[in-house]
Amino acid sequence: MVDVQLDCQGLICPMPIVRISQAMRKIASNQTLEVTANDPAFGADIKAWVKKMGHTLLELEEGDIHRAIIQKS
Amino acid sequence: MEPNQESLRTNLLEDPVLQKYVAELVEQKVAERFDRMQLSIDQALPQVQSVASPAPSDRVTLFVFSGDMDRLVSAFMIATGAAAMDFKVTMYFAFWSLVALKKTTRFAQKSLPQKMLSAMLPSGPNHVGISKMNMLGMGPIMLKMMMGKQNVETLPDFIALAQEMEVRLVACQMSMGVMGIQVEELIEGLEYGGVSTYLDDATDSKLTLYI
Numbered sequence A: 001m002v003d004v005q006l007d008c009q010g011l012i013c014p015m016p017i018v019r020i021s022q023a024m025r026k027i028a029s030n031q032t033l034e035v036t037a038n039d040p041a042f043g044a045d046i047k048a049w050v051k052k053m054g055h056t057l058l059e060l061e062e063g064d065i066h067r068a069i070i071q072k073s
Numbered sequence B: 001m002e003p004n005q006e007s008l009r010t011n012l013l014e015d016p017v018l019q020k021y022v023a024e025l026v027e028q029k030v031a032e033r034f035d036r037m038q039l040s041i042d043q044a045l046p047q048v049q050s051v052a053s054p055a056p057s058d059r060v061t062l063f064v065f066s067g068d069m070d071r072l073v074s075a076f077m078i079a080t081g082a083a084a085m086d087f088k089v090t091m092y093f094a095f096w097s098l099v100a101l102k103k104t105t106r107f108a109q110k111s112l113p114q115k116m117l118s119a120m121l122p123s124g125p126n127h128v129g130i131s132k133m134n135m136l137g138m139g140p141i142m143l144k145m146m147m148g149k150q151n152v153e154t155l156p157d158f159i160a161l162a163q164e165m166e167v168r169l170v171a172c173q174m175s176m177g178v179m180g181i182q183v184e185e186l187i188e189g190l191e192y193g194g195v196s197t198y199l200d201d202a203t204d205s206k207l208t209l210y211i
Helices: A015-026 A042-053 B002-014 B016-052 B069-084 B095-101 B112-120 B135-149 B155-164 B173-179 B195-202
Strands: A004-008 A032-037 A056-061 A066-071 B059-064 B088-093 B168-172 B191-193 B207-210
Touching (some): A004 A015, A015 A032, B095 B168
Parallel strands (some): B059 B088
Antiparallel strands (some): A056 A066
16 A cells, blocks of 8 residues: 555656656655656656665656655665 | 092082073073974964865855746755754845745836836746746646645745745845845845855855756
């Protein structure tokens, strides 16, 4: 079960990352955020973003619609 | 002999004069050592500080010079992306890039060349040209349509987003003076600065770009 869901479909670089960073600010430590997006750069971007921010990427499914679950550090 | 020596030692140890002397000697030696330690700490501290200060902090500083839409959009993409990665972002706007920050055009209190420049320059972020294939303004219209189809934010959207994300937007006062751009012509929420403002931020940044 994820704590918060965020739909970034239709948004393109850098907007998914912008919306994710805004959403992550609102959740507490250890809570999880599920993101769906269809930006082709999403997979690479989300990996780089969690690495910089120190959060954990619990799941990443890449496809026509990408799905990622991030846990806040 | 032995018991005598023993008693002599006991007597000596209990001698208040000797006890006082030993206590004072210990205190003096400790103080000397401590002073030496303090001195070496005092000498080492500035060195440690000088090593610590040039280490770049989590900052990104962009020097935006171009007034072309494609370059400006790229600059704002990097700025908002970096802000989303928790970098402190500063964008410096000099010369042609200043048109992106314009909200209106005024002609009062400007010299003739400045008036001519104001008339010829784009009136704001919605009217800037592109760096290649501008084709008398056809290029930007087509590019905007193509960007819109891909859902890329427009330049005015990016400027608003950057301000919302607390990206510092600094207008170069020297360029403003040369080109005759007045504070009243630019959007609200800007800072104004010069080359040392930029250098102070840039030398303390992990990344600085000239766009």
